[in-house]
Amino acid sequence: MNVNLKTQTTNKSLKLSKMKGLNQTKRDQIAGYIFISPFFILFSIFGVFPIFFTAYVSLNKWNILGDKTFVGFQNYQMLMSDPSFWKSLGNTFSIWFLSTLPQLFLALILAFILNQVFIKGKDFFRLSVFMPNITSVVAVAIIFGAIFGERYGILNYFLSLVGMDPINWKGGVLGTHIAISTMVMWRWTGYNSIIYLAALQSIPKDLYEAATIDGASKIQQFFKITIPMIRPMIIFTVIVSTIGGMQIFSEPLIFSGAGGGSVKQGLTMTLYLYEEAFTRSNFGYASAIAWLLFIIIVLFSLVNLFITRRINSAD
Amino acid sequence: MNSKRFNIGKVITYIFLVIITLISIFPFYWMFVIGSNDTSAINKFPPAFIPGSNFMENAANVFERIDFLQAVLNSFIVSTLVTFSVLFFCSLAGFSFAKMRFKGNKQLFIFVIATMMVPIQLGIIPSYMIISKFGWINDLKAVIVPWAVNAFGVFWMRQYIASAIPDELIDAGKIDGCSNFRIYWNVVVPSVRPAIATLGLITFMQVWNEFLWPLVVLKDTSVHTIQIALRNLNSNYYTDYAMILNGTFLATIPILIVFLLFSKQFIAGLTEGAVKA
Numbered sequence: 001m002n003v004n005l006k007t008q009t010t011n012k013s014l015k016l017s018k019m020k021g022l023n024q025t026k027r028d029q030i031a032g033y034i035f036i037s038p039f040f041i042l043f044s045i046f047g048v049f050p051i052f053f054t055a056y057v058s059l060n061k062w063n064i065l066g067d068k069t070f071v072g073f074q075n076y077q078m079l080m081s082d083p084s085f086w087k088s089l090g091n092t093f094s095i096w097f098l099s100t101l102p103q104l105f106l107a108l109i110l111a112f113i114l115n116q117v118f119i120k121g122k123d124f125f126r127l128s129v130f131m132p133n134i135t136s137v138v139a140v141a142i143i144f145g146a147i148f149g150e151r152y153g154i155l156n157y158f159l160s161l162v163g164m165d166p167i168n169w170k171g172g173v174l175g176t177h178i179a180i181s182t183m184v185m186w187r188w189t190g191y192n193s194i195i196y197l198a199a200l201q202s203i204p205k206d207l208y209e210a211a212t213i214d215g216a217s218k219i220q221q222f223f224k225i226t227i228p229m230i231r232p233m234i235i236f237t238v239i240v241s242t243i244g245g246m247q248i249f250s251e252p253l254i255f256s257g258a259g260g261g262s263v264k265q266g267l268t269m270t271l272y273l274y275e276e277a278f279t280r281s282n283f284g285y286a287s288a289i290a291w292l293l294f295i296i297i298v299l300f301s302l303v304n305l306f307i308t309r310r311i312n313s314a315d
Numbered sequence: 316m317n318s319k320r321f322n323i324g325k326v327i328t329y330i331f332l333v334i335i336t337l338i339s340i341f342p343f344y345w346m347f348v349i350g351s352n353d354t355s356a357i358n359k360f361p362p363a364f365i366p367g368s369n370f371m372e373n374a375a376n377v378f379e380r381i382d383f384l385q386a387v388l389n390s391f392i393v394s395t396l397v398t399f400s401v402l403f404f405c406s407l408a409g410f411s412f413a414k415m416r417f418k419g420n421k422q423l424f425i426f427v428i429a430t431m432m433v434p435i436q437l438g439i440i441p442s443y444m445i446i447s448k449f450g451w452i453n454d455l456k457a458v459i460v461p462w463a464v465n466a467f468g469v470f471w472m473r474q475y476i477a478s479a480i481p482d483e484l485i486d487a488g489k490i491d492g493c494s495n496f497r498i499y500w501n502v503v504v505p506s507v508r509p510a511i512a513t514l515g516l517i518t519f520m521q522v523w524n525e526f527l528w529p530l531v532v533l534k535d536t537s538v539h540t541i542q543i544a545l546r547n548l549n550s551n552y553y554t555d556y557a558m559i560l561n562g563t564f565l566a567t568i569p570i571l572i573v574f575l576l577f578s579k580q581f582i583a584g585l586t587e588g589a590v591k592a
Contacts, residue, residue: 028415028417032411032420033411036407036408036411036412039469045445046438047438050435050439050441050442051435051437053444054437054440054441110332110335113331125332126582127578128339129339130582131339132342134570135571136524136526136566137542138542139545139566139567140342142549143342143560146560152362186338247436270527273439277443278531283440293434297434
């Protein structure tokens with residue numbers, strides 16, 4: 001009875017699919033394209049087109065009203081001899097370096113610790129270290145602006161407890177870079193450590209057990225097992241931090257103010273781009289900055305990928 | 316001997332964890348401390364470390380300086396609309412990539428993943444030109460439409476749908492004569508609710524916190540989002556930290572509550588996205 005019913009339905013469905021046959025596959029094809037089209041339409045308008053059009057704008061003198069004159073590579077030539085541009089490049093790299101390296105290293109250690117069996121209250125620690133990541137960049141910049149204040153900042157108060165003179169964080173180049181890097185670190189270390197933690201949990205436990213039996217210390221295990229095993233994740237976080245770090249904008253704008261402060265100590269490339277475009281209406285010049293920044297990011301990601309691969313395969 | 320050394324290691328580990336936790340939480344607490352004291356409290360040496368009684372007064376100052384409620388409302392409108400739009404279009408595209416057979420499916424999906432690595436912000440000048448051509452400067456549409464669908468969401472939904480929904484279920488729907496959209500709406504959407512919830516949370520939070528693009532296209536105070544309003548609160552020539560940090564605290568609280576309520580989905584969502592990529 002049951003079997004009969006089943007064959008009946010199969011027959012029916014066979015008939016149906018034969019009847020619709022080609023029609024159905026075609027309809028599936030069309031529906032498939034329609035369903036994905038919103039992404040591609042929007043991405044072409046606000047993703048692909050702007051990136052290429054930026055290149056075109058950069059070859060013109062172009063103001064906010066749309067008046068333009070073709071000037072070829074003049075904007076790029078001017079950039080090459082523009083001290084502000086070089087300063088912004090230096091600042092961007094310095095902040096990127098100061099924030100990313102310690103951040104990822106700390107995140108690794110944190111993840112390694114949170115992955116230890118004996119740790120109690122893991123959920124609580126995970127939650128707390130992740131919390132900074134949901135705070136808006138603007139809020140972070142304001143809070144740390146208060147913490148790093150010269151006269152009343154709480155950090156200088158702590159320094160005074162150990163007998164140090166107050167530091168003018170906002171005024172100096174290094175001070176500003178440290179303050180901004182601290183904001184980035186505070187917001188992202190927990191996030192990265194949770195990502196590493198997820199990767200760590202996929203490492204087979206017997207690897208560590210075998211190493212312990214062989215007498216390897218925890219630190220040896222960290223460098224010989226943990227790091228090589230989560231290499232893909234390290235590459236991923238390095239690249240993402242690089243792309244993010246090269247585009248740092250909100251923190252310096254809020255911490256150092258317009259122009260990046262008195263000696264442009266907080267002027268990053270994206271901040272310079274923003275001010276050229278939307279404060280001084282030099283769309284052409286700003287586009288040249290954008291395009292150079294784009295090339296730097298691509299090159300830098302490739303170099304990162306190459307180096308990280310090299311280091312790991314050398315092991 | 317050996318066990319004692321091990322214990323010391325444990326203690327150091329815990330101390331390290333507690334310090335990191337304190338550093339993570341302290342700024343939230345500090346924001347509340349300063350935001351609830353009077354302005355002179357921060358000028359004292361040593362500064363205040365316990366909450367004061369001036370919270371309401373500072374909040375009143377915040378409301379006087381900026382149109383806080385309007386800004387929150389704007390942020391809420393933008394975040395909500397973007398979230399619904401992202402959920403709809405991304406799950407639809409995700410369904411298509413996961414379950415529908417069409418030419419170039421795989422290649423197009425790889426392209427979508429690749430676009431996640433492109434720093435879209437660098438196209439900000441042409442994007443601004445497009446928006447002003449549309450006449451959308453100082454219009455919330457300027458921040459809603461460009462964010463209506465994104466690569467991360469498509470990727471996220473595709474991975475989930477591919478693993479959560481058996482092909483047989485889709486085929487059964489087709490045999491019953493359902494259109495592809497009916498299958499999506501009646502079969503796919505109900506079975507991927509957890510993924511939709513997680514993506515919704517992440518999207519809402521990211522849009523709520525967005526700063527550069529709204530700063531460029533929303534210039535009039537009536538359309539400012541909360542992040543832009545906060546930035547204006549923190550003006551350079553007059554720094555009443557009690558008021559500024561009070562406003563920052565007020566603006567952070569909604570998202571913090573959402574996070575604490577749904578922390579599991581949040582953390583799972585943000586990390587799985589990375590792990591799967």
